[in-house]
Amino acid sequence: MKNYKLIVQYDGTHYAGWQIQLNAVSVQGVLQDRISQIVNENINLIGAGRTDSGVHALGQTANFRTENELDLYRFKHSLNSILPRDIAVKTIVEVEEDFHARYDAVKRSYIYIISKGKSPFYDKYSWWYHGLIHCDKLNSLSEYLFGEKNFTAFSRKASETENKICFIHNIRWKEWKDLVIFYVEADRYLHGMVRTMVGTLLHTLKLNLNIDYLRDVINTKDRESAGEAVPAKGLFLYKVKYKS
Numbered sequence: 001m002k003n004y005k006l007i008v009q010y011d012g013t014h015y016a017g018w019q020i021q022l023n024a025v026s027v028q029g030v031l032q033d034r035i036s037q038i039v040n041e042n043i044n045l046i047g048a049g050r051t052d053s054g055v056h057a058l059g060q061t062a063n064f065r066t067e068n069e070l071d072l073y074r075f076k077h078s079l080n081s082i083l084p085r086d087i088a089v090k091t092i093v094e095v096e097e098d099f100h101a102r103y104d105a106v107k108r109s110y111i112y113i114i115s116k117g118k119s120p121f122y123d124k125y126s127w128w129y130h131g132l133i134h135c136d137k138l139n140s141l142s143e144y145l146f147g148e149k150n151f152t153a154f155s156r157k158a159s160e161t162e163n164k165i166c167f168i169h170n171i172r173w174k175e176w177k178d179l180v181i182f183y184v185e186a187d188r189y190l191h192g193m194v195r196t197m198v199g200t201l202l203h204t205l206k207l208n209l210n211i212d213y214l215r216d217v218i219n220t221k222d223r224e225s226a227g228e229a230v231p232a233k234g235l236f237l238y239k240v241k242y243k244s
Contacts, residue, residue, distance in 0.1 A: 005071075005095045006031075008060040011086035013124065013233070018051045018060065027051075027087060031062070034082050038075065039068045048101045048240040049108055052192065054232030056125065058111075059090075063101040070094075095105040107169060107241040110194045112182040113234045119178065126134050126179065127234040131182050131206050135173040141204055142171035144211040145197070152221035154197055155190035162188060164221075183238070195229040203227035 005237050008031065016024035020032070032045040048061040083089070113126040114133065122128075145168050152164040169185045182198050204213055204227070217225045 001067060001097055001099045002069055003063060003065045003095050003099055005061065005063045005093050005099060005101065006089050008057060008062055009088045009090055010057050011124075012051060012054050014054045014086065015053065017053045017055065018047050018049065018057075027057075027060075028062075028088060030063075030084065033090075035064060036080060037082070038078055039066045039070070041066060041068070045100045048105045049189075049237050050210070051235075051237050052232055054231075055235045055237065057237040059239040060237050061101045061105070061242075063095065063099055065097070074180065080147075101240075103159065104242050105240050106243055107185055107187060108189065109183065109185040109241075110189075110196050111236050111238045112126055112194065112230065113236070114180040114182070114230075116178050116180065122179070125233060125236075127231050129180075129202070131202065133173075133175075134205065135175055135180065137205055138173040139171075140199055141201055141211060141214065142173065144214045145171060148201040149218055150221060151190055151218070152199070153217050153223055153226045154193045155223065156166045156192040158222050161190055166190065166193070192229055195232065195235060196223075196226050199230045200227035202230075 009025050012027065014025070015027050016028045020026050020029045024097045028045055028047055032043060035045065036043050043066055045062055045064045050056060051060070072092050080091050115122040115126040115128045116133070118128055121169055148165060148167045150164050151166050155164060166189060167187045172183045174181050184194060184197065200214070200217060
């Protein structure tokens with residue numbers, strides 16, 4: 001049995017998220033169907049992260065097993081030729097048979113893009129924020145979220161995950177021309193966590209609050225205490241890291 005790892009990019013605008021679900025079009029479903037078509041067997045495609053509806057990916061990692069030994073160059077070309085324009089396979093490599101894209105991942109990073117002004121070229125992939133953004137202050141506030149914490153207050157109420165403990169390795173805010181880019185790296189995330197985190201930090205800045213507010217939000221373990229989640233269109237799964 002051969003095991004292959006893919007790096008995938010996609011525009012999530014027209015998908016109900018990565019994960020296969022009933023009565024909805026998902027990125028995983030489309031990819032799995034097209035791969036099965038080429039290898040002529042039903043495969044199970046495993047993704048590293050379950051991005052929500054409307055969320056994009058620059059570096060989603062996935063793997064699948066097959067009885068076929070693939071010509072990787074030809075397979076990648078054939079797969080991209082039958083995938084829709086908003087999904088692309090960037091790389092494919094053979095990996096150890098026990099490699100698992102989700103369970104073997106040790107860090108996942110996301111970026112969120114904010115536009116400081118209206119632009120038809122940024123509209124689809126960023127959120128136009130009307131308030132003032134001070135990256136130095138946001139970076140200082142964000143440091144409180146580093147490390148291991150219970151992020152129940154940042155997850156959707158209907159979250160299926162019982163374990164709400166996540167470890168944040170890094171958060172950075174950076175201005176680049178007309179954009180502000182939020183970067184976060186963690187071991188795992190809860191449903192809706194990144195968008196709520198961005199919204200809460202911007203809310204903290206807007207009202208000139210401090211880390212005491214963030215501490216109170218974390219301690220309540222109540223979604224109603226956190227800020228409003230920002231729109232999905234500015235969020236990208238950036239990179240997935242594995243043990244070397």
